[in-house]
Amino acid sequence: MEPRQLGHTGLRVSRLGLGTLSWGRETSDQEAAAVLKAFWEAGGTLVDTADVYADGTAEHLLGRLLETIVPREDLVIATKSGCVADPHRAVDASRGHLLTALDASLRRLGTDHVDLWQVHAFDPLTPLEETLHALDIAVSSGRARYVGVCGFSGWQLAKAATWQLAAPGRARLAGAQLEYSLLQRGVEREVLPGARDLGVGLLPSSPLGRGVLTGKYRDGSAPAGSRGAGERMAAFVSPYLDNTADRIVDAVTTAADGLAVSPLQVALAWVRDRPGVAAPLVGARNAQQLGQALSAEALTLPDEITRALDEVSAPVHRYPDQDWSTL
Template identity: 75%
Template sequence: MEQRHLGRTGLRVSRIGLGTLTWGRDTDEHDAADQLKGFWDAGGTLVDTADVYGGGEAEFLLGRLVDSLVPRQDLVIATKAGNVPDPYRRVNGSRGHLLAALDASLERLGTDYVDLWQVHAFDPATPLEETLQAVDHAVASGRVRYAGVSNFSGWQLAKAATWQLAAPGARTRLASTQMEYSLLQRGIEREVLPAALDLGIGLLPSSPLGRGVLTGKYRQGTPSDSRGASERLAPFVEPYLDDAAARVVDAVATAADGLATSPLHVALAWVRDRPGVAAPVVGARNAAQLREALSVEALSLPYEIRQALDDVSAPVHRYPDQDWSTL
């Protein structure tokens, strides 16, 4: 699998990442092992997790599988901290919480460092410089090799990255930002993606298949074994089942027919090759689904198809993005 630099850093990652959101909850150890082994066999390196996935079970499961299946040095392990399962405070970017969460993650993962540590969300109740000082301390201690953020808006990302760049050598350059990005969700193109491109920050798209909708599985209804049929996950899928989304899915299916491939491949190749993207993070229920996603490696979409998909999925951006110079 092709390797790409993560932003303006020396860290290289496979251009498809393996997501573990469901590990330890909907994905058991056997299926997780099959996924990790198949991913590594295909040349994949980037494995993305978080301290809150499965209440910590995703990290624990990944830690058990590393070394027994895949050499630790062959993986780029990325995890996150900052989200908390607390009804009164869902985000905690304080120095104390982040560093304690990192120690707990390392213990569950069974490693003394993570390759990429990401602040899971912006915390408006904590000074941003305190959050970033925790990041710098984690890197200086050797427990973290590279740092990034997740779910930061455009101004939040620009503020954080600029703060870090203000003291070269003393502060850690942000390597990445993780955001939802797909043909059904292009909102980051308004401010987040331009900021990332300007500041040399690599984008790790989550939900690159539009929460599964872009595979076409919902075109004739909701499959009984899908997320959309799950009481817990149906609200996650439902926003992408409207008429506007259906038009995009139909266009993806048409493109797939013309290329003799699958809608999954078309949708994944589109986001993988967008400007600024380092590696879409793909989560799969089982090894078979993951193998299908990884087989996209050889596909590059023709310009005409990329342009047609751009047009049918284009978000509406007016002021201040519209050119008002002639008004």
């Protein structure tokens, strides 16, 4: 699998990442082992997890598999801290909480460092410079090799990245993880231009539009075993089951038919090759789903198909984002 640099850093990651959101819940220990082994054998390196995935079970499971399935040194392990199970506060990105959470993640993962440590969400109750100081401490102490953020808006990312570049000794942001797909192109408004300008690599989550871009929901129903059919994840999928999504899925399916590939391959190749993208994160729940995602590795979309998909999925960006030079 082709490696890519993550932002303006020396960290190299596979251009497809493996997400572990389902590990410990929909994905059993045996399925996780099969998925990780297949990903590694295909040349994949980037594995993304978080301390809140299955209440820490995903990290613990990944740590066990690093001892038995895949050598630790062959993978780029990314995890996240900051989200909390607190009815009064969904995010705690204070320095104290973040560093305590990182130490707990390292114990579950069975390693003395992670390759990429990410703030899971912006915390409006903590000064941003305090949050970023935790990242500096993590890097200077050797607990994290590189750092990043998740879910930050354009101004939040720009402020954080600029702060980290403002003084020697601060750990520059290597990556930003946000949802990005043909069904969700909101990052193109401010986040992606800011990330590219500041040297931050984008790690798209849900690159298949929460599964909708595979075409499995085209008949209006959720197939058995899909996330849309499950009680816990149905609300996650439902926002993309509308007429706008239907039109985009139809275009993806038409392109796939013309290329003799699957809609999944088309959707994944589109986001993988967008400017500024380092590695889409695919949350394959079993080896079969992973195999389908890996099959997109050899696909490069023709320019005319890329333009057609760009057009049918184009988000509406009005003031102040329109190109005034064309008016």
